[in-house]
Amino acid sequence: MTKKLFYDNIYQKEFTANIASVKEIDGKFHIELNQTAFYPEGGGQPCDKGTIEGLEVSYVYEKNNKIYHIIDREPPKLHLLKCAINWERRFDHMQQHLGQHILSACFHKLFDAKTVGFHLGNEFVTIDITLNNISPVQIEKVEYFANQVVFNNLHVKQLYPTASKLSELPLRKPPKVKENIRIIEIDQFDFSPCCGTHSSHTGEVGVIKIRKWEKIRGNIRIEFVCGNRALKDFYWKNDTINKISKLLSVKDIDALSGVERIFSQYNSQKKEIRKLKEQLLDYEASTFYQSAYIVNNIKIINNIFDNRNFEDIRNLAAKIVSKPDVIVLFGLKNEKAQMILSCSKEIDINMTKVFKEVCPIINGRGGGNAHTAQGGGDQTSKLEEALKTAQDIIIHQYLV
Template sequence: MSTTRLFDQDAYLGEFEATVGRSVCEGGMYRVLLDQTAFFPEGGGQPSDEGTLDGIFVTDVQEIDGEIWHTVEAPLEPGKTVVGKLDFEKRFSNMQNHCGEHIVSGIVHRIYGFNNVGFHMGSDVITVDFDGVLTEEQLYDVEQEANEAVLRNVPVTISYPSKEELETMDYRSKKEIEGQVRIVTIEGCDSCACCGTHVAKTGEIRLIKILSAQKYKGGVRVTMLSGEKAYADYCLKHINTLGIARLLSVKPEEAGDAVVRLKQKNIEMKKEIKQLKKELYALQGAPERK
C-alpha cells in the first residue's frame, strides 16, 4: 500500500486525517499502515516522529520496502478513519537541528572541502562526522558563519530535479540515490540530497552551537545543537558558570581562569603537605609514609 507522504508536502502539518489500510500485531505491539501520514519515518539520521492516532500513542515510525508503518500501543481497525496528531514540539526541534546541521556541513564543505560522512540526531545532541580534521579555531569560524546565515533568515527550499538537471547541479550526497532525488537548498549555504524535515527560513533555527569535537576515524566528530535545545544548553551552562563565579568570588567571565588558579593552588598545597609530612616524620624518627 502506497502512503501519501504529507510530511514532504508540509513539514509544519501537525494534525491530519487518514484511513487505516492494514494492521498487524507483532511481539505484543501493533503496527498500522495508513493511506496518508504526516509522521516522518526514521531515516537519513533523523529519528521518527511521535504522537497519537485517535489518542493512541505512536511510539515509532519506519519505512519498510516503501511502506510507512506506525507502531502503536493498541489495535486500529482497517478501514477506520483516524486523526493523527504529532508531538510538534519534537518535530520542530528536529527541523531546527537538521537544518542547522545542513548549514554547518555546507560551510565545512565549501571552505575546507571535507565531506559529511555520518550524521545522527540523538535525543540530547546531534553528531556530525567529517572526513577531515578541524581545529578549534576553524570550528569557531564555522559556528560564527553558521549563525550569520541564521540571522540572514534566508529561504530553505525543497526541489525534485530531473536526472538531466541533477547532472548540472552541485549538491552534497553521502551515497548514490536511485529514483527521484529530493534536494534541500539553503540559499547561499548549502545544497544537499535529503529526506528530512526542515524549517522554511533559517531565522527559525534561532541558534547554532558547536559543543565539542573529537578525532574520529581519521577525521573529526562534531557534537552540536540548534534551536531551542541549543538555547537551553546555553542557559544551563550559564547558570553553572554563575554558580562557580559566586563560589570563587569572581566575575562570570573570569570563572575559567579562577578555576585554573584554584587547581594550580591545590597542586602546590599537596606538594607542600607532602613536604611537611616528610619533615614531621624525620623529626619523629619514624619512616616516611607513602
C-alpha cells in the same frame, strides 16, 4: 504506497487517515495508514511520535514504500482516524537537521571538508568531517559563518529534479538513491540530497552552537546543538558561570582566571601535603621500627589501624621493611578487615604462604609474593586474632 504528508506540508500537526493494513507482531500493532504526517526513522533522523485516536505511537518505520506506526492497542475504527504528531519533537528534529546541513556546508566551503557521518541524538548532534586536525580559531570561523546563514533567514526548498537537471546542480554530496531523488536547497547556498524534515527558512534554526570536537578514526567529530537545544545549553552554562563567579567573588568574565588561580594554589598545596605526608610516614616508620618486638634479632611489628587509607598503610609497611631484619603485620579496620604481611628482603619467610593460612579467619582473600602479601575480608572482629595467628606461625615455624 503511503502518501507522505510531511513532504507536502512540513508544519502539519494533525490529520485524518484510514487504516490500510494492521499487523500484530510480538503484542504490538503495526499500523499502515493510507496517508501520514509521521516521519519514519531514516537518513540519520529519528522518527516522529504522537497519537492515533489517542493511542501512543512509539515508533514509525518505512518498509517497501509503506510507513508503519507501532502502537500498543488496535485502533477502535478503520476510517477517519484522528492523528497528531508530537510537534515539539518534530520541530526539534527540523532545527537540528537543517542546522546540520548549514554546518556541513560551511565546513565544506571554508575548508573543503566533507561530512561522512551524521547522528541526531536525544541531546546532541554530531557530524564527522574529513579533517585531520582543527583549531579553536577555525571552529569559531565555521560557527560564525553558519550562524550568519541562520540570521539571514534563507529560504529552504525541496527539489525533485530530473536526471539532466540533477547533473547541473552543485551538489555537496552525491545522492544514495537513483530515483525519486529529493534535494534540499538552501537558497543557492547549499544543495544536498536528503529525505529528512527541515524548517522552511534558516531563521527557524535559531542558533547553532558547537559544543566540542575530537579526533575519531582520522576524521574530526563535531558535537553541536541548535535552536531550543542551544538555548537549554546556554541556560545551564550561564547559570554555572554565575554560580562560580559568585563563589569566587569575581565578575563572570573573570571566572576562568579565578578558577585557574585556585587550581594553581590547589596543586601547590597538594605537593606540600604530599611532602608533609611523606615526612610523617618516615617518622611513623622510624617510631615503629625502634619500638618493635624482637625475636632472635628479628624485629616484629604487629599493629591494627582504624579508619586509615590502606594505601598509606601499605606505603608505611614498605618504608619499614626497607630497613634490615624486620617483619610487619599490619591490619586495617574500615568497612572491612584488611591485612598486609611484609618482611625485609633478607628474611627467608614466604609471607604469601603465611597470609593464606590466616586469611580464612577474616573470611578473606588476597595474595602477593614471598616478601609481601595483602588482602581483606568481612570479619573485622577477628582481625586481631588473624594477626596474632600470623605472628605465632612466624615465630614458632621460622624464628625459634
